[in-house]
Amino acid sequence: MSHADHYWETATLVLALPSRSVIAHHVHDEHQLVYASQGVISVTTAAGTWVAPSNRGIWIPAGSSHQHRVHGPTRLHGVGLPPEANPWGMPTPAVVSVSPLLRELIVRYTEASTAMQDSARRKRLLAVLLDEVFFSPQQPIRLPAPVDSRLADACARVEAELATAIDIQDLARISGTSARTLTRLFKEEMAMSYVQWRTQLRLYHATRMLADGMPVGAVAHRCGWKSPSSFVAVFRSTFGYTPGGRRSSQ
Template structure:
């Protein structure tokens, strides 16, 4: 990332973003919660990409160089924090329940609430944030060129049915070595990573308005029902409800 902007404080507020729009690489000296109450938002750093639909938020700790990107018509909500209630020094995806969702929306709204009222609202928001479970939905950036080549091929075509052995041959390495690299660098097995990748792409395609069946086939599921089952297990709702929450 080049031309990185430095912001002393992470802003609090909201802004609409059209699909493909975003906020270029920057960092701030305070922490931030990034949430899209409509649409899908991705946050990218040198370490990888985090993606969040409307029942997820992304934690961005102070000093992290990152950029935002909107997928679909997105209502971006930002909460700047001077304290780190999560004690996390890395970005993370967090589950957002109904109460936390409404607290974020209320706190980031342009209202005439008094400072004492806003302080009380923030205190409850922070309590809920501490209870928000972290979600394992992150696509780390591969470093080893053999692993990077294998990952790039599936990023280009998530429906590619290539086996680990076939990907290893394309990358000029062995199946055993590639399997080890997936676990060592990305923290998951090849099947786990491929599922994450496919869900990542599915969220973006759904945000663009593609039908569920078309998304399932583009992302490598044999049937729409198989896709719906995996999606619901990952996000807690069906892909048909993804943008009606």
């Protein structure tokens, strides 16, 4: 695993990183929009983990201690934005949809030449970029961090046996608690049902495996789907394209 600890002094950057690189926990005074034009990026804070393939970005509020991980050879773009520019006023990160226009704005802004750094043109570019971010819908691709020890143990067991479809009754039994208690904890701490959380977990690992070049059928099996076609259907419904389509477009 490669560490890229020395890259995080600034919120605006563009980096080419090998698969499984990690940028250690750090804090920016600015907000940051991170986007992978190639590969997959995940961001982890004390509140949980957010993952974004190449048609999603991750909004990180100013002052949030966060860690980056990349999956597959990745081109990482970070756009630093002033504290007053938070379009949603949220205290935690969020996954946002990246339209083709927003993608090109992010790439152009972060890869601007030195001569363009303080130009009026670049300021206009940032203004349009902010407009696009403001109107970009949020996407619920996240893995909240469990707090209750019973829930944390249950989540760890599911992740350790990702290929096995464990229902909540069996999960409660092997975790030493009740299905009713787990159902309540998922609702209270995760703001989603067990099945919804398990799907998020599977998609998180699936995007990582696909970025590392694993075949779609193998990913479906490793992540617990009954068939490749059922995996493809969920993936398309969530991300807007098929796993194979993503790979062929990069």
